[in-house]
Amino acid sequence: MPPMFHVSSVRNRASIQRHGLDWTRMLDAPGIAGSREPEATGVYLVPDRFTAQFFVRLNNTGGPVDVWTVDDVPADDLVVDDCTGFGYVPYRIGRDRLTLHDRDLPPPPPPPVVIDAATGSGRVVGALTITSADGIATEQPLYLYPRGSDG
Template identity: 55%
Template structure:
């Protein structure tokens, strides 16, 4: 089990600190790809290289944060129809840390 990353709008920071990563709480900002609602019932996670890709495609309308999630079993990840990995469900606040903040639009 290693460290994986989740990229999201800075507008979600307060909610994430309070509730963790929870797709049902999406709404403060568009998703990284510009979606207005969750694309899957889970949390997209990536290695550091792929997190860089998500930063580059940022379509949230502003800067993003990169959250680190520790202790995720890679066998529990699911592949989305677009080919990206996600963890079904939520990730509690005690399992994440703010890795990078206020990363500007590319």
């Protein structure tokens, strides 16, 4: 059977090398989509490198990611997540079935700047987190306005 692939934050590497893939150990780094808790009781896997690259580009962990090759997983073991349409196995995967395939892949670049050509108006292109002196963080939209615009 061909290998499957798993994408994870670099911050999980030492734990994965020690314990394998185990969703209950999701403590230090968010999931690829940015979640702080497992979205399923299992380990998400993809069947090919092309789909793994989709998750590399999706990376919302705040840092680089690793791609792991996972051996000996029957395709029939995959459970399709009703919310995402992606598959996971409802069991832990031991470190002896893992190989670090790609390491330290950078997070995706910021979204492209978009300006409405018809109106010349600016668009929201991201967000800025502002932390007050008392430690309260608020997120504010970042706008881009073309030169000469009074935005």
